[in-house]
Amino acid sequence: TACCANMEISEGEEDDTEWKSLVSRSPVASSDTSNNTSLAAPQKVILHFDLDCFYAQVEMIRNPALRNVPLGVQQKYIIVTCNYVAREHGVTKLMSVTDAKEKCPDLVLVKGEDLTHYREMSYKVTELLISFCPLVERLGFDENFMDISEIVERRLQQSETCSFKGHVYNNSSRLCPWLAMGSQVAAELREAIHSKLGLTGCAGIATNKLLAKLVSGTFKPNQQTTLLSEDVSNLMGSLDSLRKVPGIGHQTAKRLQALGMTSIIDLELFPLDILAGEFGESSARRLKSLAIGIDDSNVNPTGAPQSLSDEDSFKKMSSIKDVTEKIEELLSSLVERMHKDGRQPHTFRLTIRRYSTTNKWFSRESRQCPIPSHIGQKIVVGNPLANKLFHKMVDTSKAFHLTLINVCFSNLRDRPGKPSLISFFTPRPSPRKTKPCTSQGQVNPLL
DNA sequence: TGGGGGAAT
DNA sequence: ATTCCCC
Ligand SMILES: Nc1ccn([C@H]2C[C@H](O)[C@@H](COP(=O)(O)OP(=O)(O)OP(=O)(O)O)O2)c(=O)n1
Ligand SMILES: [Mg+2]
Ligand SMILES: [Mg+2]
Numbered sequence: 001t002a003c004c005a006n007m008e009i010s011e012g013e014e015d016d017t018e019w020k021s022l023v024s025r026s027p028v029a030s031s032d033t034s035n036n037t038s039l040a041a042p043q044k045v046i047l048h049f050d051l052d053c054f055y056a057q058v059e060m061i062r063n064p065a066l067r068n069v070p071l072g073v074q075q076k077y078i079i080v081t082c083n084y085v086a087r088e089h090g091v092t093k094l095m096s097v098t099d100a101k102e103k104c105p106d107l108v109l110v111k112g113e114d115l116t117h118y119r120e121m122s123y124k125v126t127e128l129l130i131s132f133c134p135l136v137e138r139l140g141f142d143e144n145f146m147d148i149s150e151i152v153e154r155r156l157q158q159s160e161t162c163s164f165k166g167h168v169y170n171n172s173s174r175l176c177p178w179l180a181m182g183s184q185v186a187a188e189l190r191e192a193i194h195s196k197l198g199l200t201g202c203a204g205i206a207t208n209k210l211l212a213k214l215v216s217g218t219f220k221p222n223q224q225t226t227l228l229s230e231d232v233s234n235l236m237g238s239l240d241s242l243r244k245v246p247g248i249g250h251q252t253a254k255r256l257q258a259l260g261m262t263s264i265i266d267l268e269l270f271p272l273d274i275l276a277g278e279f280g281e282s283s284a285r286r287l288k289s290l291a292i293g294i295d296d297s298n299v300n301p302t303g304a305p306q307s308l309s310d311e312d313s314f315k316k317m318s319s320i321k322d323v324t325e326k327i328e329e330l331l332s333s334l335v336e337r338m339h340k341d342g343r344q345p346h347t348f349r350l351t352i353r354r355y356s357t358t359n360k361w362f363s364r365e366s367r368q369c370p371i372p373s374h375i376g377q378k379i380v381v382g383n384p385l386a387n388k389l390f391h392k393m394v395d396t397s398k399a400f401h402l403t404l405i406n407v408c409f410s411n412l413r414d415r416p417g418k419p420s421l422i423s424f425f426t427p428r429p430s431p432r433k434t435k436p437c438t439s440q441g442q443v444n445p446l447l
Numbered sequence: 448t449g450g451g452g453g454a455a456t
Numbered sequence: 457a458t459t460c461c462c463c
Contacts, residue, residue, distance in 0.1 A: 080449060080450080139453095311450060
């Protein structure tokens with residue numbers, strides 16, 4: 001089955017069951033040029049949401065005085081994101097603090113290493129979207145995919161036709177009832193996010209996740225864009241590098257480049273059999289599909305997180321005492337989060353990064369172990385698990401130099417008798433209109 | 448150059 | 457346990 005964000009290239013069997021069902025969904029109409037609204041929509045309607053400068057927005061809500069100043073959110077030595085006032089001054093995402101201060105001496109900085117507030121706001125957004133339609137897939141903290149095909153289908157049975165809300169890619173204008181309806185739903189959802197949570201963001205409306213994601217960034221802060229099928233090649237052709245394709249990461253791009261490919265067109269035209277020789281049959285097909293805007297992956301509801309982790313990085317940590325204290329610090333915060341979640345972890349993992357000049361800065365080592373079920377609560381102080389794992393990785397009889405420690409709980413299971421905090425599974429009877437279920441007086445603890 | 452999270456291998 | 461992907 002398709003993977004989480006479904007953006008990755010895997011070598012496993014191709015999951016094309018969905019493409020088949022997509023085709024069989026429409027025995028009569030087969031392109032989005034059909035005007036027959038009495039039939040089921042032949043195409044899926046997929047939305048992609050991406051909040052504007054997310055961490056910065058959260059900080060501006062917490063402190064409205066920051067609204068009109070150039071604001072950067074700082075994690076250690078980098079500006080992880082910044083508001084649009086700062087961007088006008090040349091500050092960019094993931095810029096070093098020194099470069100940012102150079103570009104914009106008046107830049108105001110807030111610390112952003114603690115993700116608590118961002119995480120909480122992130123789930124409020126996802127929960128709000130779920131209250132309209134359960135098919136919501138998270139990608140990071142500020143993006144959500146939504147499959148609104150059914151909502152659109154229902155609404156088209158009532159009101160025959162409607163116009164587009166927001167932009168249409170390439171200013172194309174022609175009838176397309178279900179994408180137009182999708183754009184109206186997107187506008188309503190963005191408005192809900194704004195009125196209930198005070199957040200702005202972009203939306204993309206298209207017939208698959210790849211295209212919805214790519215088109216959502218066309219007009220950037222707080223706008224939405226719909227993509228019609230005749231403009232798919234224009235959109236794909238506008239991408240200036242292979243890396244812009246979601247699913248083609250650093251390594252894949254390097255391997256493609258080693259085969260002589262630089263642009264999307266190169267990939268489109270590259271012989272499938274040779275590509276298959278390097279990546280395997282199914283990954284090769286997947287890559288060539290992505291290059292022409294085809295993506296048959298489903299919107300997979302994300303549900304509650306599968307792991308909770310907490311980490312900290314530093315210039316140098318070289319004593320057992322410091323390490324033990326740091327692990328205790330990380331663990332106590334993690335245990336608290338775990339407790340609020342309501343579930344119980346059954347696996348613990350400790351990850352470290354060792355100092356090394358030669359490029360190896362990004363290699364991590366980890367050890368994990370089961371958590372005995374009888375540990376009750378007090379794993380934090382004098383914790384036996386983390387200590388064992390640490391000594392498995394690090395020979396403490398020799399000198400060591402760590403630059404990062406991460407602690408992670410996974411294999412999360414519902415505690416017998418207790419419910420989990422995340423109300424992700426609200427199988428509320430589907431609303432007639434796209435009104436939030438909670439407006440009917442139902443209880444949604446996260447809203 | 449942060450601090451998360453996911454899936455495949 | 458590692459690698460690759462996403463934000
Ligand atoms: N490598 C990254 C990428 C993103 N983020 C965090 C900070 C961002 O605020 C948030 C969302 O990522 P986006 O790429 O969507 O960036 P923004 O939402 O900040 O800006 P934009 O308005 O361009 O979407 O995730 C991060 O910590 N590390
Ligand atoms: Mg984003
Ligand atoms: Mg964003």
